[in-house]
Amino acid sequence: MIMRMWVAVIVMASVFGMTSLGASSDETAKIIKISAKRFEYTPQQITLKIGVPVIFQLTTEDRTHGFNIPSMNLRADIVPGKVTELKVTPQKTGEFDFFCDVFCGSGHEGMNGKIKVAE
Numbered sequence: 001m002i003m004r005m006w007v008a009v010i011v012m013a014s015v016f017g018m019t020s021l022g023a024s025s026d027e028t029a030k031i032i033k034i035s036a037k038r039f040e041y042t043p044q045q046i047t048l049k050i051g052v053p054v055i056f057q058l059t060t061e062d063r064t065h066g067f068n069i070p071s072m073n074l075r076a077d078i079v080p081g082k083v084t085e086l087k088v089t090p091q092k093t094g095e096f097d098f099f100c101d102v103f104c105g106s107g108h109e110g111m112n113g114k115i116k117v118a119e
Contacts, residue, residue, distance in 0.1 A: 029053040029087065036065040036078050036111075038104055044113035048090050058084040066102035069115065077102065090117040 035042045058067050058078045065078045076084045100111040
């Protein structure tokens with residue numbers, strides 16, 4: 001009987017993602033808000049620390065934009081009226097470019113920014 005109860009507890013914890021009693025990585029992740037509008041991101045320069053989890057919260061009010069960091073294998077569409085979240089834990093130091101990959105008119109080619117990952 002006790003064995004069945006423990007099996008049920010383990011199954012429920014797995015189903016609901018409660019694999020530990022400590023804080024989840026989302027609770028310890030640094031939130032970085034990035035807003036996109038026709039031909040620019042704010043902020044355009046972001047500094048992160050290696051090994052520290054972050055959540056990019058992406059928003060736009062004018063139109064659909066893209067957010068692409070090829071060297072981190074991250075990509076998302078940013079849709080007006082919604083918050084798009086991208087989670088990442090930087091694994092290497094350096095400077096990484098991000099850019100809009102959804103054409104938004106003349107000036108689109110300058111819609112970019114840089115992420116610096118430091119020790």
